[in-house]
Amino acid sequence: MSSVNQSITRVIGLISGTSVDGIDAALVEIIGTDFDLKIELVARATYPYPAQLRERILAVCAGDAISMAELAQIDDAIALAFAQAAQDIQIGQQPATLIGSHGQTVYHRPPHPSLGYSLQLGRGALIAHQTGITTISNFRVADIAVGGHGAPLVPRVDAFLLSHPQAGRCIQNIGGIGNVAYIPPRHGEWLSKIRGWDTGPGNSLLDLAVEHLSAGAKTYDQDGKWAASGTPCLNLVAQWLNQDYFHLPPPKSTGRELFGVSYLQQCLQDAEPHQLSPADFLATLTELTAASIAHSYRLFLPEMPQQVLLCGGGSRNLYLKQRLQFLLSSIPVLTTDEAGLNADFKEAIAFAVLAYWRQMNLPGNLPAATGAFEEIPLGEVHPAYQAT
Template identity: 75%
Template sequence: MTQASTSPTRVIGLISGTSVDGIDAALVEITGTDLDLKVELLAGETYPYPKDLRERILSVCAGEAISVPELAQIDDAIALAFAQAAQNIQIGHQPATLIGSHGQTVYHRPPSEQGLGIGNWGLGKIFPNTKSLGYTLQLGRGALIAHLTGMTTVSNFRVADIALGGHGAPLVPRVDAFLLSHPQEARCIQNIGGIGNVAYIPPHHDHWLTQMCGWDTGPGNSLLDLAVTHLTNGEQTYDESGNWAATGTPCHPLVETWLRQEYFHLPPPKSTGRELFGVDYLHQCLQDAEPYQLTSADILATLTELTAKSIVHSYQTFLPKMPERVFLCGGGSKNLYLKQRLQSLLGTIPVLTTDDAGLSADFKEAIAFAVLAYWRQLGIPGNLPAVTGAPREVLLGEVN
């Protein structure tokens, strides 16, 4: 393993999540390696996509057919937007020397018995151990970002884990472990982006990393944002602070019906995305709701309840024990109604945000990919096999 410099390394982390609401950029200074890892956030900002580009990304995520030349055009446009975000976040600061860019996920297929999807081509007979491999695609190519910014750029973080048979997700739990663990307290770090994911961190002791677990819990903001867009004919794209949903009443029989969805009962490791909890799923939810004659506010309250109950159900079903505290991050941490519902369902377990633990809830994911790029440069693995299902640790990211 390469030793870290005693002087801070300035790194930019970039990510646009499944909500596609913009590029989160974090400029950080990092010292240490893992157990002595220290990160200082110097600047954080979200840069919205141009409206037309966001709409095109969302249509691709929804499975709309696209030509290869247009896919290349979108790939380039996303890389340009990420490069501009990297330049803007440095204004007024000493320049960074490294970028960690997650890119924009437009397709994610978890490992399954269908695996490579190569049908009857016979290739599976040549490499039978590839039967269950997943696939993931993040646009915004790192080589172009590196060229435009003149900085070393690490990107395509998920593919190495997936090539080993892992899910390539969630990737942030290893970073959470070294930045948010506690010597006596078991914690859940719950990210609520378009999709929710959890990292369970046991008390910090010998072999604690092997006792960690994590998975995608299901929908986060994805269904809520899609519903708001649908209910307002595109005039709004999200429910600020959950204020609209808070005026409604959840339909609990509907929530219980939706919780029977197979994904919620699959044991970890597991991952998901808009391929499951997207437009088609929302339309099915709206169809299911018709007999109940719900108001728009009731629909949002019911979808919020699904997000909250799916998170708590996954804790109760799959965790080795319930945590002492839950720390929220991501855009959903600002949804006060969702936070209130989680607190009610979790009872005496405090529901906080990672701000309360000293790590920005808004930019934690961007910070994490800055750390993963830093680790890649040092030769430190970035995945946790207990979380992703990969058979071993591996270096994450391609360097340009």
């Protein structure tokens, strides 16, 4: 498809992932459509949630019962935080004309046996009202309405930004939950051969474990140093890999509903007979993340990739990256930085692109990744409020 619009559009992409560690904001310049898509990252930053808001979000994600009034308050608070992030990222820059906001996922139910359900807080209408910028949000519902999981949503973006003419690539995001996009070499019917799914836990269990083991003094294991000082219990990892989700064929999706506080408590209980030190336990959970990724590639890919490109917060966990490289043997494990796309902000960039495509009425999903019946534009459009 040739470009029908060669003017530059400035778009802000916003997302807070399942780790709930803050709002990633990316200001990008976009040109082209899909096959000739080009982007330039102009500015990026992560804006932490206020501590009290983060605690409330995590409580909701963990299943705490709240009133509708409290839900509305949290929805508003998240939207205002996202709006502030959009305003801050533009300081000293030419303004954006479009915002793509993923919002904050607080609940996700895969589509079995009925339609799926996914709830992202941080309503787009309020962001548009606060910023004066047209905002596209609620990206998952359109895919879910046509039978999809509403996840993962980034494989189509990955396809047009990170495909290679000769090499098959796995683009592996490691946020709170891990997800993969398998991109075959870019020739022939390559687009129809793309696959994607949620691989399982990413940082979610690790962060919960660090907070538990440090009695709240730490919220994450920087660079994986604590885990690297321990020794993984491989028998325990093998036991955990028997969990049904890891053997469920794609398309599939998951979240904190499965890999959350209750799952961590079960892991702690399973570990008791092995008398693991805190470092050993963290090393074992890290091994589960790495092993679940490698395991899913071997079970579900049509062929192993020539490269793995990591992105998301877990791409900075050096011990996790080292363990994944060991498990994948000779397949190079790199980051998307090495392919020219910022690894820390790739997901925020992706939602900027999805908003751009929505404005052009182009599809944003890939049915082979989400399980939807058809390709469809994603996102609800909230025009900027114009005072009279």
